[in-house]
């Protein structure tokens with residue numbers, strides 16, 4: 049392809065740069081904001097169990113595959129699928145997996161940025177003393193009043209998108225790697241101290257029991273779909289984010305060890321977030337089914353009660369912002385890398401144009417909390433009636449688009465690429481046979497089964 053000339057391709061400073069960046073991408077609102085409320089709505093332990101199964105049987109093999117494809121091609125996801133499929137004599141239609149990933153990334157980032165904006169707003173609130181002696185009902189009211197104010201939502205959403213642009217525009221090493229290297233350790237430290245605090249103050253055993261005790265009666269077909277979607281979402285799989293990060297990895301590094309570390313950190317952080325939040329939820333008598341507002345309605349109350357809660361609350365919400373930022377940049381990077389490498393755009397301009405598109409979709413999303421809260425775009429489909437634009441963006445991407453992208457990646461890695469190439473790239477030793485079995489049979493079949501059953505949900 050004549051126009052597809054590769055201008056430059058940056059690399060991480062080493063394997064650690066990749067670990068921090070990929071862990072930064074994985075650990076985000078998905079762990080701290082989404083996982084606790086989804087577990088809360090879907091029966092706690094039963095949901096956690098299905099989620100962990102999805103991580104092991106689908107997440108691990110697909111993350112290895114994504115990293116491997118990116119590293120092997122040394123290109124952004126769109127160009128990687130194009131050039132590899134032509135080299136393998138496979139259909140050029142494989143490029144569609146890359147394009148779908150770019151679209152998915154836009155849609156995710158548009159609602160992600162709105163929620164990250166809530167965290168920014170809350171960091172501000174904490175710092176200005178809004179949490180001091182806040183009652184539990186007042187904490188809920190505070191959240192609802194933020195949602196009903198589109199101008200505030202817009203301001204914070206815009207600020208977050210600007211931050212994403214700032215980092216991505218600076219490039220792989222001096223932007224992305226620089227940010228994740230100092231934000232991620234800080235985040236882990238603060239989360240740990242919050243768990244300790246929750247254990248000391250809250251109903252720790254009740255919270256832990258909720259997270260670990262499976263209530264299978266609460267587990268519906270749609271909870272299984274959501275557990276699958278959450279596994280993709282939390283590991284940043286299925287849209288090329290990990291692939292593009294893998295493409296900045298040197299051939300010397302061993303993919304297996306790096307991937308294991310990333311998945312380990314992500315899973316521990318999700319469970320820790322649950323352990324920090326549920327004890328508090330029970331201690332203040334909130335329902336674990338509070339939905340997307342869970343974190344924003346529980347924690348301010350706690351910070352309001354504790355000494356130096358303003359400072360601690362500020363730090364905590366700031367760190368949610370960091371977690372969101374290190375994820376948000378990975379949603380913008382695949383498309384940016386494509387424009388830079390294959391269309392010869394300047395990085396700053398590419399990130400700005402893409403960011404602007406995301407910003408616009410984000411506006412529709414934030415309006416769905418106030419002016420457009422009664423607008424159900426897909427209301428003619430029975431199961432989607434009553435779903436706002438925000439709900440639709442979230443559900444469509446996590447539960448449909450990411451699993452579809454992951455399916456494409458699994459089939460490409462397991463059936464199109466030769467065993468010789470993948471074995472050489474992954475260097476998994478004795479575990480290689482297991483990976484190949486999982487990626488060829490187990491992961492794709494499970495994804496298809498869950499997706500098909502979700503069609504059933506749509507019909508009923």
Ligand code: TRP
Nearest residue numbers: 074076077078281282284289375
């Ligand atoms: N994994 C992030 C989280 O849990 C979100 C995210 C970042 C993501 N990049 C992604 C999700 C790519 C899917 C695909 O918050």
